[in-house]
Amino acid sequence: xxxxxxRIAAIPGDGIGIEVVAAGxxxxxALADRDGGFRFxxxxxxxxxxxxxxxxxxMPEDGADRLRGFDAILFGxxxxxxxADHLTLxxxxxxxxxxxxxxxxxxxxxxxxxxxxxxxxxxxSELDWVIVRxxxxxxxxxxxxRSHPGLPLEVATDVSIFTxxxxxxxxxxxxxxxxxxxxxxxxxxTKSNAQRHGMVLWDxxxxxxxxxxxxxxxxxxxxxxxxxxxxxxxxxLDTIVATNLHADILSDLAAALAGSIGVAPTANLNPERxxxxxxxxxxxxxxxxxxxxxxxxxxxxxxxAMMLEHLGEAEAAGRLMTAVGRVTADEDLHTPDLGGRxxxxxxxxxxxxxxxxxxx
Numbered sequence: 001x002x003x004x005x006x007r008i009a010a011i012p013g014d015g016i017g018i019e020v021v022a023a024g025x026x027x028x029x030a031l032a033d034r035d036g037g038f039r040f041x042x043x044x045x046x047x048x049x050x051x052x053x054x055x056x057x058x059m060p061e062d063g064a065d066r067l068r069g070f071d072a073i074l075f076g077x078x079x080x081x082x083x084a085d086h087l088t089l090x091x092x093x094x095x096x097x098x099x100x101x102x103x104x105x106x107x108x109x110x111x112x113x114x115x116x117x118x119x120x121x122x123x124x125s126e127l128d129w130v131i132v133r134x135x136x137x138x139x140x141x142x143x144x145x146r147s148h149p150g151l152p153l154e155v156a157t158d159v160s161i162f163t164x165x166x167x168x169x170x171x172x173x174x175x176x177x178x179x180x181x182x183x184x185x186x187x188x189x190t191k192s193n194a195q196r197h198g199m200v201l202w203d204x205x206x207x208x209x210x211x212x213x214x215x216x217x218x219x220x221x222x223x224x225x226x227x228x229x230x231x232x233x234x235x236x237l238d239t240i241v242a243t244n245l246h247a248d249i250l251s252d253l254a255a256a257l258a259g260s261i262g263v264a265p266t267a268n269l270n271p272e273r274x275x276x277x278x279x280x281x282x283x284x285x286x287x288x289x290x291x292x293x294x295x296x297x298x299x300x301x302x303x304x305a306m307m308l309e310h311l312g313e314a315e316a317a318g319r320l321m322t323a324v325g326r327v328t329a330d331e332d333l334h335t336p337d338l339g340g341r342x343x344x345x346x347x348x349x350x351x352x353x354x355x356x357x358x359x360x
Contacts, residue, residue, distance in 0.1 A: 003036075003037060003038060003039055004037060004038040004039070004312075004313075005038070005039050005040075005041050006038060006039070006040050006041070006071045006072065006311050006313075007040075007041045007043070007069065007070045007071045007072075008028075008040050008041065008042045008043070008070060008071065008072055008073070008074055008307075009042075009043055009045060009067050009070040009072075009073045009074070009276070010025060010042050010043065010044045010045065010073075010074050011044075011045045011047050011048075011073060011074070011075045011076065011092075011096075012044070012048070012076040013047065013048040013049075013075065013076040013077045013078045013092065013285065014048045014049045014050075014076070014077055014078050014079055014080055014088075014285040014287075015076075015077055015079065015080070015284070015285025015286050015287045015290040016076075016077065016283070016285060016286045016289060016290050016295035017048075017075075017076020017077030017078070017281075017285055018076060019290075019293070019295045019297075019344055020076060020281060020295055020296075020297045020299070020300040020344070021074060021075075021076040021300065023297040023300060023301075023344055023347075023348040024074060024297065024300040024301060024303070024304045025040075025042060025074070026348055026352065027301055027304060027320070027348065027351055027352060027355070028040055028304055028308075030352045030355050030356065031308075031316050031319065031320060031355060032316075034319075034355055034356060035313075035315075035316050035319075038313060038316070043070075045059075045063075047059040047060075047063065047092060048078055048092065049078065049079070049080040049083050049088060052083065052087075052088075052091060053083075057091070058078065058087075058088065058091035058092040058095070059091070059092055059095060059096075063095065063096070064095065064096055064099035064100055065099075067096065067100065067275075067276055068100070068275055068276065070276045071276060071311060072276050072277055072278070072279060072307050072310060072311060073096070073276055073277070073278035073279065074278075074279055074280075074303070074304070074307065075093070075096075075278050075279065075280035076280065076281070076285075076300075077280070077281070077283070077284050077285040077286070078091075078092045078093055078285065079284055079285040079287075080285065080287060081287050090142070093280075094140065094142075096278060097135060097136070097268050097278065098136060098142075100270060100275040100276065100278070101136065101270050101274065101275060102135055102136075102268035102269055102270050102275070102277055102278055103134065103135050103136040103166070103169060103170060103269075103270070103271075104132060104133075104134075104135060104170060104173045104267075104268075104269040104270075104271055105132070105133035105134075105135035105247065105266060105267070105268050105269070106130060106131075106132055106133075106177075106266070106267045106269060106306070107130070107131040107132075107133065107247070107251040107254070107255075107264065107265070107266050107267075107282065108129070108130045108131075108265065108302075108306075109127065109128075109129045109130070109131065109251070109254040109255060109257075109258045109264065110124065110127060110128040110129070110258060111123060111124040111126075111127050111128070111258055111259065112258075112259070112263060112298070112324065112325060112328040113325045113326075113328050113329035114328045114329035114330065114331060114334070115258070115259035115260065115263065115328055115334075115338060116259060117257055117258060117259055118256070118257065118259075119231065119234065119257055122234055122257075125235075126234050126235040127234045127235070127257065127258060128238070129234075129237050129238060129239070129240060129254060130177060130181070130238075130239050130240070131240045131241075131242065131247055131250060131251045131254060132170065132173060132174040132177060132239065132240065132241040132242070132247070133242060133243075133244060133247030133248060133251065134166065134167070134170040134241075134242070134243050134244050134247070135170075135244060135268060136166060136244075137161045137162065137163060137166045137244065138160055138161065138162065138198075138243040138244035138245060139158065139160045139243065139244050139245035140244040140245065141159070141160065141161035141244075143158070143159040143161055144156070144157040144158040144159050145157060160195070160198050160243075160245075161198070162197075162198035162199070162201050162202060162243075164201070164205065167201060167202055167205045167206075168205055168208075168209060170241065171188075171205055171206050171209040171241065172209055172212070173271055174186055174188075174239060174241035175209055175210065175212070175213040175216055175218075176213075177239055178213075178216050178218070178238065178239035179213055179215060179216050181238060181239060183238045184215055184216045184217060185216070185217050185218070185237075185238040185239060186216055186217070186218040186219075186238070186239045186240070186241065187218065187219055187220070187221055187226070187237055187238075187239070187240045187241075188202075188203070188206045188218060188219070188220045188221070188241055188242075189220075189221055189222075189223050189226050189240060189241065189242035189243070189246050189247070189250065190202055190203050190206075190220055190221070190222060190223065191222055191223050191224075191246070192222075193222060199243075202243065203220065206218070206220070206241075223242070223246045223249075223250070226240075226242075226246075226250060227250070227253060230250070230253060230254065230257060231257065234257065251264070251266075251282065252282070255282060259338065260296065260337045260338050261282060261283045261299075261337070262281075262283055262295070262296030262298060262299055262335065262337040262338065263296060263298040263299050263302065263328070263338075264281065264282045264283065264299050264302075265279070265280075265281060265282070265299050265300075265302035265303035265305075265306055266279065266280050266281065266282045266303065267279050267303070267306045267307070267310065268280070269310070277307075277310055279303045279304070279306055279307040279310075280303060281299030281300045281302075281303050282299065283296070283299055289336075293343045293344050293345060294335055294336050294342075294343055294344060295335070295344050296335040296337050296338065296344070296347070297344050297347055297348055297351075298324060298327070298328060298335075298347065301320060301324050301351060302321070302324060304320065305317040305318075305320045305321050305324070308320065319355065320355070322354075323351055323354035323355045324351065326354045327347060327350050327351050327354060330350070333346060333347050333350050335347060
């Protein structure tokens with residue numbers, strides 16, 4: 001039997017990213033051993049804040065190009081208390097996403113078994129969303145600068161960039177995703193009452209693309225009103241598309257409403273597959289718990305399942321998510337972010353045991 005080999009670039013990064021990526025790779029190896037039809041060829045990169053302290057750069061100048069030969073990237077987190085956040089974000093994560101044109105950031109949110117929402121009387125069937133974040137332009141395009149530093153007339157600008165090409169492609173991606181889900185429902189998030197150029201173009205193109213998908217119901221919400229709807233009427237939402245900044249904020253709210261940011265996954269996709277896509281948990285480096293062995297690895301396991309789907313291993317992805325559900329259903333396996341006392345090691349061991357069980 002021919003064994004499929006998937007080349008994975010592992011970038012643990014900083015803080016608990018190192019701990020959860022290690023757990024994720026253990027689980028992927030256990031999956032590969034159980035399946036027998038595929039294997040992983042993993043190369044790890046020491047890119048992150050420690051490298052920045054040593055060399056002045058988070059990654060080599062040709063770092064993004066080095067990643068082009070891989071099938072996927074598994075990323076942990078970047079950030080440290082003693083280094084400015086804008087340096088870490090632009091020095092590593094965005095330095096990968098933007099050159100590799102990973103323009104569709106996909107963040108599923110749903111209630112996993114055994115995890116309770118802070119919203120009263122909200123269950124699994126009422127909170128099942130996918131947030132699509134435009135990942136290449138908008139507020140994170142990098143346009144702007146500072147003039148007259150240190151003087152009373154110092155000026156700082158950040159310019160949001162909205163291109164027809166950029167908006168069209170993310171809208172089509174979001175409509176196709178909504179079309180693939182049972183409810184065929186899409187909500188377009190905007191702020192065109194205040195941002196009357198870029199976001200009006202966003203709204204206009206949403207209406208144009210919608211005509212290509214007559215079977216998809218869609219509506220439009222101002223971002224501030226959207227936060228209210230997410231809390232008060234979660235069952236009214238399904239697929240959501242928003243700008244780089246708006247979706248970044250809304251997806252953190254979504255993770256909290258689903259029980260914990262510690263279980264929330266992300267895929268940074270190049271849908272055309274011209275370049276490798278990158279998969280990461282959204283919880284960040286969490287230096288307040290780094291080294292304590294209590295980081296929740298579930299977000300990384302879910303992220304790994306998304307990576308497996310992208311790699312064409314849908315059966316293995318489904319098996320992994322079934323095992324995740326069995327683990328989260330056991331409150332003795334809840335880490336502190338979920339109100340429990342379990343360790344990263346205990347959750348990882350339980351997940352691997354679930355994968356190796358007879359009914360896995």
